[in-house]
Ligand SMILES: C[S@@+](CC[C@H](N)C(=O)[O-])C[C@H]1O[C@@H](n2cnc3c(N)ncnc32)[C@H](O)[C@@H]1O
């Protein structure tokens with residue numbers, strides 16, 4: 001009799017332990033689904049509980065593509081002119097403030113071509129606001145460079161940490177073939193002009209290149225070493241359904257795509273360039289927090305850009321659940337680096 005009551009109480013204890021374990025597993029899986037960096041939840045309307053954000057993604061580094069309009073026609077472009085919408089300045093500032101309150105340290109303005117809207121004044125005002133009012137450690141821009149005037153540097157240069165200019169080739173006919181051009185103007189001459197303005201106005205200079213069918217055999221070593229950027233980002237041309245691939249797309253980039261092996265060969269050819277930062281398709285796809293022109297996060301996990309709700313409507317914490325952002329990959333690709341110009345040891 002005594003023996004059977006001991007066995008029964010031990011069985012009860014075991015049962016309780018199993019229930020607690022299951023409850024714990026269920027709770028942690030649920031919290032990852034809504035707040036984790038590798039969420040697999042579908043974009044449905046769901047209110048976020050105020051008290052449960054320990055695993056929430058922090059928007060440390062954000063890329064705001066505030067316009068989709070562009071004056072170039074790069075055949076591989078994965079952020080195309082599907083709308084001409086740009087938020088009013090005050091709304092954009094409101095969203096940037098929300099991001100800062102959620103932990104943003106770096107903002108990168110992109111597009112489309114960010115210097116196109118209001119001839120760069122809209123961009124300049126956002127740069128100024130982010131540095132002077134929000135006091136962000138890092139404010140940067142990525143641009144094709146064709147619309148930048150010296151006056152812009154005089155007015156806004158102090159508040160800009162990094163300017164990245166995209167250049168995929170140092171051979172003008174290749175730039176023409178790619179579509180990285182407007183009329184007959186030399187993209188490369190312009191790149192050199194901007195490089196010297198960056199030096200003069202104390203802005204860190206960076207270069208982005210997309211490696212594709214047309215430039216994969218090029219050796220850019222000498223040109224890059226001469227321009228001496230703080231970082232040279234080398235991207236493997238990426239396909240995004242609805243942008244540069246598939247029926248709804250404004251571009252057909254399949255003919256630009258190169259294999260992993262050809263990309264590796266390009267990297268090996270340039271292994272003597274110390275500032276080279278490679279980004280394969282795998283590294284690039286989900287490792288950026290992308291905000292579109294409506295301030296919606298874009299989730300690229302399904303190979304297309306699925307939008308969340310706007311942070312202006314539901315706040316950052318709810319919208320970011322549907323960003324598809326892979327924070328581990330962000331760190332693996334070197335997404336966090338010395339990004340304030342005040343901390344860079346540059347010879348101006
Ligand atoms: C969409 S652009 C917008 C900013 C600006 N218009 C420019 O070209 O620099 C942002 C960056 O994405 C790169 N990019 C565009 N299409 C790409 C693709 N299919 N694969 C990889 N990078 C791409 C551009 O070269 C540029 O460095």
Ligand code: SF4
Nearest residue numbers: 070072074077112144
């Ligand atoms: S990649 Fe080319 S087409 Fe696309 S936004 Fe930049 S400059 Fe314009």
